[in-house]
Amino acid sequence: MARKMGFYGVIAYVLYGFAVYWYLFHFADSSLPFEFQGSRADPATFLNGRELMLSEEYSKVRNLLFFLSTPFEWLFYFLILLLGLSKAFKKWGEETAKNKYGQTAIYLIWLSFFAYIATFPLSYISYTLSKTYNISTQSFASWMKDELIDFWINYAMMFVIVVVLYWLMNKFKRFWWLFAWMLSVPFTLFIMFLQPVVIDPLYNDFSPLKNKELESKILDIARQANIPAEHVFEVDMAEKTNALNAYVAGIGSNSRIVLWDTTLNRLNDDQILFIMAHEMAHYVEKHLYIGIAGYLILSLFGLYFVSRLMNWAIKQWGKEFKLQYPGDLRSLPLFLMFLSMIMFAASPVSNLVSRYQETRADRYAIEMTENTDAAISAFQELTKAGLSQVNPPLLVKIFRYGHPTMLERISRLEDYEVEKRNEQEDEY
Numbered sequence: 001m002a003r004k005m006g007f008y009g010v011i012a013y014v015l016y017g018f019a020v021y022w023y024l025f026h027f028a029d030s031s032l033p034f035e036f037q038g039s040r041a042d043p044a045t046f047l048n049g050r051e052l053m054l055s056e057e058y059s060k061v062r063n064l065l066f067f068l069s070t071p072f073e074w075l076f077y078f079l080i081l082l083l084g085l086s087k088a089f090k091k092w093g094e095e096t097a098k099n100k101y102g103q104t105a106i107y108l109i110w111l112s113f114f115a116y117i118a119t120f121p122l123s124y125i126s127y128t129l130s131k132t133y134n135i136s137t138q139s140f141a142s143w144m145k146d147e148l149i150d151f152w153i154n155y156a157m158m159f160v161i162v163v164v165l166y167w168l169m170n171k172f173k174r175f176w177w178l179f180a181w182m183l184s185v186p187f188t189l190f191i192m193f194l195q196p197v198v199i200d201p202l203y204n205d206f207s208p209l210k211n212k213e214l215e216s217k218i219l220d221i222a223r224q225a226n227i228p229a230e231h232v233f234e235v236d237m238a239e240k241t242n243a244l245n246a247y248v249a250g251i252g253s254n255s256r257i258v259l260w261d262t263t264l265n266r267l268n269d270d271q272i273l274f275i276m277a278h279e280m281a282h283y284v285e286k287h288l289y290i291g292i293a294g295y296l297i298l299s300l301f302g303l304y305f306v307s308r309l310m311n312w313a314i315k316q317w318g319k320e321f322k323l324q325y326p327g328d329l330r331s332l333p334l335f336l337m338f339l340s341m342i343m344f345a346a347s348p349v350s351n352l353v354s355r356y357q358e359t360r361a362d363r364y365a366i367e368m369t370e371n372t373d374a375a376i377s378a379f380q381e382l383t384k385a386g387l388s389q390v391n392p393p394l395l396v397k398i399f400r401y402g403h404p405t406m407l408e409r410i411s412r413l414e415d416y417e418v419e420k421r422n423e424q425e426d427e428y
Helices: 002-027 049-082 085-096 100-132 140-171 176-202 212-224 261-266 269-284 287-321 329-369 372-386 394-400 406-427
Strands: 206-208 232-235 246-249 256-260
Touching (some): 002 049, 049 085, 085 329, 100 140, 140 176, 176 256, 212 329, 256 261, 261 372, 269 372, 329 394, 329 406, 372 406
Parallel strands (some): 232 256
Antiparallel strands (some): 206 232, 246 256
16 A cells, blocks of 8 residues: 555656746747837847747746756655655664664764755756856855755754654644644744844855945935944855845844845946845835744644644555554655645645745835836846846746846836826826
């Protein structure tokens, strides 16, 4: 029975992969609607023919990798259970370590290692794709360094989570999901507090913004928005990417305004000020805290459904999975598989909320800076630097886009420009 389940799982994934490929390469339409052709949202007005072709090619392959990677993760955990590898990992831990913490650490290192090896081909394809299309400038050695940092940071956090999680599962068999959620609240806030000052510097070098004139302009906007910022940081990203970015990270006293040096190199001051006003809008409208609240609500229901699904799956296929009860450490792949599925299923909703917040931030930024030309040209440069699709296919937008499409963002700015012009004419 286990072999048959594994075979059907692999076949289902292969068929799914062909369906996604057909959708992205033969069915999905990313062409620009007629009414937007010739507008400033039309990529033909700011990209040359070669850039237009590369943008379509790159986006299609990236989207394919996205839709293949998450279900591949489910298949991996499914096969780990069916092939008895989860049982073997636990046995190796029990044979090597005497206490439960050591056994958990060894189990996790084996599971993490196998997961990394299984997903490495997709990660490497993504890296080489970015290099081929000149998005990434990162050497293989530098990329592997970041990969290893990712591995050990994820392992350390996973170890803490798993130790606490399985203690709760065995202590509170019916309501472990509720207690796990309650503990996740301070843990999430703690990680967000540490992110900009402990975790992010492991990957890149951060320094105060060297352009003090620009920093003064950014801080002036921050003061207008009542944001208690004293410094702006720049991060060295040119050795890794040609993409552009800026963000506000962290919470409380550890919050930081950050600009990538690629953004500083490619955009002028007015464009950067619009982008920074957009980022500050998230602070002003408390999008961070709304996001945290939404995450906590989602995680509460997510953990509840995971607990129900685990009980159901073990009852139905416990023999095939080599599991008797959820509190057995061997059930971790089952927990991770169901959690990943629920997060993927919920992503359209979370992305919809995020796109609404980003739209609000765009509106706030243009009202503060009142420079439509700088805003539109900034979005055009972002599109060119990342070879992004201006009008992605519907399913790509629903599952991938936490920001509005560039078609939506630029066309709204054009509408705003018309509104302001009409208002001025009415005044006269």
